[in-house]
Amino acid sequence: MNTFIVRSITGILFVAVMLTCFLRPLAMVLLFTLITGMTIWEFTGLVNAREDVNTNRFICTASGVFLFIAIAGYCWGIVNASVFIPYLLTIVYLFISELYTNSKNPLNDWAYSMMSQMYVALPLACINVLAFRTVITTGDIVYNMLLPMSIFIFLWMNDTGAYLTGSMIGRHKLFPRISPGKTWEGSIGGGVLVLIVAALIAMIDHSHWLVNMGLTYTDTALSTPEWMGLGLTVVFFGTWGDLVESLFKRTLGIKDSGKVLPGHGGMLDRFDSSLMALPAAVIYVYTITLAGI
Numbered sequence: 001m002n003t004f005i006v007r008s009i010t011g012i013l014f015v016a017v018m019l020t021c022f023l024r025p026l027a028m029v030l031l032f033t034l035i036t037g038m039t040i041w042e043f044t045g046l047v048n049a050r051e052d053v054n055t056n057r058f059i060c061t062a063s064g065v066f067l068f069i070a071i072a073g074y075c076w077g078i079v080n081a082s083v084f085i086p087y088l089l090t091i092v093y094l095f096i097s098e099l100y101t102n103s104k105n106p107l108n109d110w111a112y113s114m115m116s117q118m119y120v121a122l123p124l125a126c127i128n129v130l131a132f133r134t135v136i137t138t139g140d141i142v143y144n145m146l147l148p149m150s151i152f153i154f155l156w157m158n159d160t161g162a163y164l165t166g167s168m169i170g171r172h173k174l175f176p177r178i179s180p181g182k183t184w185e186g187s188i189g190g191g192v193l194v195l196i197v198a199a200l201i202a203m204i205d206h207s208h209w210l211v212n213m214g215l216t217y218t219d220t221a222l223s224t225p226e227w228m229g230l231g232l233t234v235v236f237f238g239t240w241g242d243l244v245e246s247l248f249k250r251t252l253g254i255k256d257s258g259k260v261l262p263g264h265g266g267m268l269d270r271f272d273s274s275l276m277a278l279p280a281a282v283i284y285v286y287t288i289t290l291a292g293i
Contacts, residue, residue, distance in 0.1 A: 006262045014261065014270070015156070022149040028131060029072045033065055036124045039267040040064040040116050042258045046268075047112040050252065052105035055113045056094065063090045064121030071125040075132040077141040091117070119275060120268075126278040127151075130285065147220055150201050150227075151281050154234040155273045157197045158190035165189025174239075179246045182239075191235045198231030199224055226288055233284045234277045241276030245269070 021031040044057040067087050073079040094113045098106040130147040134140070166186025174182040202224040222230065245268055249257060258266020 007264060010262050010264055014264070018152055019149065022131075022145040025076065025131065025143040025145075028145075028148065029069070029076075029128070032124060032127055033068050033072075035267065035271065036068045036121055037061050037065045038260065039124070039271060040120050042260070042267050043116050043120055044112070046252055046254070046257060047115075050108075053108045053112055054101070054103055055109055055116070056097070059090065059094060059097075060113050060116045063087060063094070064117055066090070067117065067121045068125045068128075072128040072132075075128040075141075076143075077132070123275040123279050124271070126282045129282045130278070144220055146201065146205055147281075147285065150198075150230070151234055151274065151277055153197060153201070154194050154231050155238045155277060157193050158235050158238055159273075160190070161193030162186035162190030175243055178243050178250065182243075187235075187239060191232065194231040194235050195228050198228045202227035222285075222288075229288075230281060230284055233280050237280035238273035238277040241273040244276065245272030 017031070021027045040061045041057060044055045044060050047053050048055055048057065067084075070079070070083045070087060073083060074081065091114075095110060098109055101109075103109050127148045130151070131143055131145070132141055133144055133147075135142060162182070163186065166181075166183045166189065170183030170185045172184045173180060174184050174187055202222070205220055205222065205227070206224075220227075245257070248268075249255065256265035257268035260266050261270060264270055
């Protein structure tokens with residue numbers, strides 16, 4: 001019971017902080033900068049525990065944090081593209097530095113260093129691409145809290161629907177080699193719940209409730225079917241993100257990626273689904289926007 005209470009309290013606080021941060025763009029950027037740094041630090045610590053792996057945790061973490069801030073500033077219109085030059089120099093440094101470390105396996109160091117950027121930093125930074133949009137007619141950059149917030153709402157609803165449906169009628173394993181607990185029935189149940197929630201979010205988007213409440217928000221210009229398509233995109237890629245992290249942990253021989261969130265594991269455990277869902281959402285939103293659908 002104590003474990004359940006701790007897990008419940010942690011979960012409620014986590015959701016509250018996450019939802020609140022989207023109310024203001026600066027709060028979102030600051031929180032996800034912290035999340036990026038903590039997740040990369042955790043990731044590099046896990047891989048460094050393996051034999052013949054010795055990534056530079058500080059440089060990898062600092063690089064990922066800088067990338068997030070740089071993309072946020074660029075998408076917000078605060079800085080120009082030259083802001084990425086220091087990041088590129090850092091990436092070059094990570095390669096050249098292996099010449100002087102006498103590492104037993106520099107290939108592993110390079111691979112895991114780059115993975116910290118491609119698997120964690122870049123996907124999390126994609127939230128800025130969703131949050132800050134350029135108005136084509138005026139060229140103004142506007143902040144939209146609903147798009148990035150909806151990604152996490154979809155992920156949470158998918159997990160909830162999958163757990164409830166899978167517990168009641170789950171029979172057929174989705175991916176037994178990687179995650180024996182997941183079932184096709186649960187995945188379908190999670191997807192159905194997300195479709196319903198996506199339709200409700202579309203209603204909120206079209207009703208201008210958030211504008212009337214005085215929140216920093218502008219219309220997404222997504223129709224109800226497009227919102228539901230975004231929900232399904234998050235379901236598919238969020239599930240794959242969960243499976244990818246499960247494979248990562250199985251390879252390392254660990255159950256949880258960390259203990260930073262009592263009852264919920266580590267940062268990778270909490271944001272595994274979003275690491276695939278956020279880039280997929282960016283591709284989806286900009287594809288339908290460019291297509292003029």
